[in-house]
Amino acid sequence: MKTTTALLLILIILMPESSAACTMVYGNGWQGCAETPEREPVWHDRWGAVATDGSTGAFGAADTVSGRDNAVKKAIKQCTKNKGKNCEIRLIYRNECASMVSGKEWDFFQSAPTTEDAESIAMRRCQGKDIDCNVVYTRCSHGFST
Secondary structure, three states: OHHHHHHHHHHHHHOOHHHHOEEEEEEOOEEEEEEOOOOOOOEEOOEEEEEEEOOOOEEEEEEEEOOHHHHHHHHHHHHHHOOOOOOEEEEEEEOEEEEEEEOOOOEEEEEEOOHHHHHHHHHHHHHHHOOOOEEEEEEEEOOEEO
């Protein structure tokens, strides 16, 4: 018994690592050890949208939504809920950040990989054409993998 146990321990110690991490496979008259491949990650996009009504000043936005159409619908719905009568989509973005900068006369919308980039680009655009520029909206809709 001691000899059998000692031999078994020696075999386990000498066994290559790849053999230890395998799954037994059965079927078609063959059985053996097959390595289990790592599962490839699945990417999930996330969308955002911004809607405004220029005549009433109403605003609506959606972020981190699972589809483009869903983001558009959600932004329009929120704009309408905020007393918008003619809400229009001003920006649609996917897996990135968005910013809205308002000046005295105009609104500027920008998407970019980071909030800092979206804000700074929109602010530069506003300051080049308008005065009293302020960041009024910034959100991100980052995708993820599982």
